Amino acid sequence: MEVGERLLEIYRQLLDAYGPQGWWPGETPFEVMVGAILAQNTSWRNVERALERLKTEGLLSPGALYTLPVEELTERLRPAGTYRVKAVRLRAFLDYLFRVHAGDPQRLAIGDLKTLRNELLAVPGIGPETADSILLYGAGQPTFVVDGYTARLLARLGLAQEKASYQALRALFMAHLPPDAAMFNEYHALIVRHGKERCRKRVPRCEGCPLLGGCAFAAAPCPGDPLAMRAGQRLCRASGDLSADGAQ
């Protein structure tokens, strides 16, 4: 099967299994963009607390946040974890938004994707995952967001190398799927759901997995190299044979 067809098949299988995920929670594009920056290295619950605090104080708009002294911004981001770093990053994003786009987040929705992405990547503290999250979930641009769940899933399905770069993984989706922001939005959300619920790092729950039939990891025999052993545990468990690789 051609790569694009396979990626579409995986998308449909995940959608059938989990349904629409309704990402990304946020009342405005700007709130989503701020959330994408605050989400670095913390739980979504902590991000929600920080966003709620900004909202309650009437600060969740580009103008209000931009005019807030950086010490006060830092204080208000406390719930988001690593708040000092995040305040600097958020301030850098706001500098960019006002310098290049007159403080209007909507302009990220109508500009050229490649240009906007390069602009965002030049903002200190904004890496590829945050830039793509801002553009996809905040601005509705057709760019694919990649993360650790994506890397693990594609490697296990045999579609990418285990240590493939962010750029290589993103390029796989971008090159083989139509540039459909709604699908990219849903696809990434489904991969995260699948990675949390089933395709977990240490002990994946392969039995009953909607992708089991096409999964190279799960199909590997029990004996063999360490990776194949782990895959084997799942199949051995499914077949009731726990002795083949010592799985408990």
Ligand code: SF4
């Ligand atoms: S079969 Fe197992 S390893 Fe493969 S995608 Fe499903 S949970 Fe992940």
